Amino acid sequence: MGSNSSLILRPEEIAAIQKETHFSPSQIQRLHSRFSTLDKRNTGSLTREEFMRIPELAINPLGDRIIESFFWDSTNNGAEPSINFRQFMRTLALFRPCKPNEKPQAIEEIREQKLKYAFKMYDLDHDGKISRHELLDILHMMVGTNISDEQLGCIADRAIVEADTDEDGCISFDEFKKALEKVDVEQKMSIRFLH
Amino acid sequence: MLLFLLGIPLILILTIVVIPASLNISFGVRDCYVNTLRKIFECSRMLSENDTNKKKFSLDDMLSFAACGMQAIVDDEITKCFSAEELPSWNLLTRTNKNYEYISLRLTILWIIGWCIRYLIFLPVRITILSLGLLWLCLATTLIGFLPKSSLQTKLNHYAYLIAFRVLARAISASIRVHNRENRAKGGGICVANHTSPIDVLILSTDNCYAMVGQIHGGFLGTVQRILSSSQSHVWFERSEMRDRMTVTNRLKEHVEDHSLDPMLIFPEGKLLFILLYFILNLSCCTCINNTSVFMFKKGSFEIGGTIHPAAIKYDPTFGDAFWNSSRESWVQYLVMMLTSWAIVCDVWYLPPRKMEENETATEFANRVKAEIAEKGGLVDLVWDGQLKRVAAKASLKYAEQEKYSEILLKD
Numbered sequence: 001m002g003s004n005s006s007l008i009l010r011p012e013e014i015a016a017i018q019k020e021t022h023f024s025p026s027q028i029q030r031l032h033s034r035f036s037t038l039d040k041r042n043t044g045s046l047t048r049e050e051f052m053r054i055p056e057l058a059i060n061p062l063g064d065r066i067i068e069s070f071f072w073d074s075t076n077n078g079a080e081p082s083i084n085f086r087q088f089m090r091t092l093a094l095f096r097p098c099k100p101n102e103k104p105q106a107i108e109e110i111r112e113q114k115l116k117y118a119f120k121m122y123d124l125d126h127d128g129k130i131s132r133h134e135l136l137d138i139l140h141m142m143v144g145t146n147i148s149d150e151q152l153g154c155i156a157d158r159a160i161v162e163a164d165t166d167e168d169g170c171i172s173f174d175e176f177k178k179a180l181e182k183v184d185v186e187q188k189m190s191i192r193f194l195h
Numbered sequence: 196m197l198l199f200l201l202g203i204p205l206i207l208i209l210t211i212v213v214i215p216a217s218l219n220i221s222f223g224v225r226d227c228y229v230n231t232l233r234k235i236f237e238c239s240r241m242l243s244e245n246d247t248n249k250k251k252f253s254l255d256d257m258l259s260f261a262a263c264g265m266q267a268i269v270d271d272e273i274t275k276c277f278s279a280e281e282l283p284s285w286n287l288l289t290r291t292n293k294n295y296e297y298i299s300l301r302l303t304i305l306w307i308i309g310w311c312i313r314y315l316i317f318l319p320v321r322i323t324i325l326s327l328g329l330l331w332l333c334l335a336t337t338l339i340g341f342l343p344k345s346s347l348q349t350k351l352n353h354y355a356y357l358i359a360f361r362v363l364a365r366a367i368s369a370s371i372r373v374h375n376r377e378n379r380a381k382g383g384g385i386c387v388a389n390h391t392s393p394i395d396v397l398i399l400s401t402d403n404c405y406a407m408v409g410q411i412h413g414g415f416l417g418t419v420q421r422i423l424s425s426s427q428s429h430v431w432f433e434r435s436e437m438r439d440r441m442t443v444t445n446r447l448k449e450h451v452e453d454h455s456l457d458p459m460l461i462f463p464e465g466k467l468l469f470i471l472l473y474f475i476l477n478l479s480c481c482t483c484i485n486n487t488s489v490f491m492f493k494k495g496s497f498e499i500g501g502t503i504h505p506a507a508i509k510y511d512p513t514f515g516d517a518f519w520n521s522s523r524e525s526w527v528q529y530l531v532m533m534l535t536s537w538a539i540v541c542d543v544w545y546l547p548p549r550k551m552e553e554n555e556t557a558t559e560f561a562n563r564v565k566a567e568i569a570e571k572g573g574l575v576d577l578v579w580d581g582q583l584k585r586v587a588a589k590a591s592l593k594y595a596e597q598e599k600y601s602e603i604l605l606k607d
Contacts, residue, residue, distance in 0.1 A: 066265065159252055189258055
């Protein structure tokens with residue numbers, strides 16, 4: 001680990017990442033060492049395949065989508081897409097728990113960001129709408145072959161009818177937000193980061 | 196009158212708890228208590244299942260999968276060791292399985308009753324036992340310290356030590372099952388145990404006398420350390436000394452070579468498993484562990500000799516989690532947590548003594564011992580050198596996840 005000098009974090013990089021993601025320097029260090037462990041080819045970047053090697057992620061029904069979420073912003077320039085540590089941290093920051101002393105305004109902002117992320121998980125074609133097809137896609141991933149297609153269709157239809165206030169057959173971001181109004185998204189989308 | 200009122204419970208505690216504890220007699224009350232608790236938790240689990248599993252699909256269901264996946268991405272093997280376990284059934288303590296107390300009215304009432312028992316009955320009684328134990332420890336060891344160095348002094352100290360720790364163990368209602376007692380560490384040996392919590396030393400000390408190795412603390416812990424040292428030889432290091440490899444080695448070597456002294460118990464300051472084992476046996480493999488306390492040791496390997504007596508400790512988190520997250524809780528908070536837990540239930544296995552073989556490097560030896568401890572205690576054997584051996588994830592595990600979720604949905 002860390003044999004390649006270009007892979008060592010510089011203080012100014014840590015500062016920049018801290019500013020952007022609000023992780024503490026020691027958290028950044030820790031996550032960087034995790035990043036390096038995952039980076040089997042030692043290139044300073046992660047590919048989808050390297051993510052897939054995490055066993056718990058490989059068995060996660062939504063594993064593919066979760067991995068995909070790291071690559072939303074990466075530009076595809078012919079070669080196999082990969083993300084650097086900065087991009088890695090940007091996505092992880094969405095799962096950072098709120099600090100207890102956070103201002104209501106900041107919490108609102110964090111919630112909005114988390115919701116946007118959740119929405120994009122559904123919205124495969126990034127057209128700003130969750131279609132019935134896209135919803136079924138995720139449902140299918142979550143239940144596998146345990147629920148019949150008709151039943152799943154019913155579940156999807158009901159979810160859309162309930163959320164779809166403008167009756168266009170799709171769920172827009174605003175409708176999505178409204179549907180999850182009473183859900184503690186901040187807590188559900190928070191994971192544990194060691195200090 | 197007041198003295199009388201205070202006297203009765205004190206005498207009760209003395210006769211029911213302290214005296215049997217010091218004689219190492221158990222009436223089986225704790226086993227009975229632990230079994231009863233197990234049943235209560237099982238009931239509460241069924242209650243909470245009935246109350247939570249009725250649900251239909253909601254757009255946020257996928258969030259728990261996403262959070263799980265993200266956690267897998269950030270968690271390395273070390274991180275996993277650091278976090279308290281989530282339990283399959285809630286044990287009516289607030290600290291595990293977040294927000295469980297709000298699930299249903301019945302559970303909340305059960306939790307409140309539990310809270311009252313823990314804080315209003317257990318806490319004062321346990322503080323009394325704890326104080327009595329500490330008082331005994333201070334008095335006995337100080338007095339014994341005045342005696343001239345002789346075999347009588349050592350013998351007396353052994354008894355005083357065991358009594359003190361047995362009483363202290365009752366203060367957290369420790370129910371300890373010891374296996375393979377014939378393998379206990381003897382003089383001139385080093386007992387190496389996996390380290391999960393500060394009470395490890397307490398658990399092991401109820402059964403055998405150990406010379407402790409560690410860093411000098413300030414405050415309350417420091418006082419206890421000084422008192423312990425008055426009648427028994429322990430190896431305490433100043434923080435600055437810890438950095439000096441030669442001093443550490445020499446001091447440990449001196450201790451191990453004197454067979455009349457108690458076996459050393461390696462009780463590392465950090466929470467990472469086996470750091471000190473590594474540090475003693477082979478410093479070269481330490482440099483790769485991403486922990487500051489190990490980083491300061493330079494490459495190079497040495498050994499201090501002596502026989503290694505491995506011991507594995509495994510806690511049952513159902514009744515109280517012995518894990519100390521030092522970044523979240525202070526030492527005092529942790530103490531209160533322990534004193535208000537239902538009980539601390541654990542298993543201790545003594546493994547056959549091990550010596551380094553001739554054709555073996557220190558690293559190999561360390562790994563061998565570590566693997567043995569891990570196997571016995573049912574713990575995860577961590578490969579610290581960064582070459583995590585990964586097996587291809589099984590597709591069947593993914594199906595199991597999907598099935599679990601489907602069941603929840605179909606209950607509707």
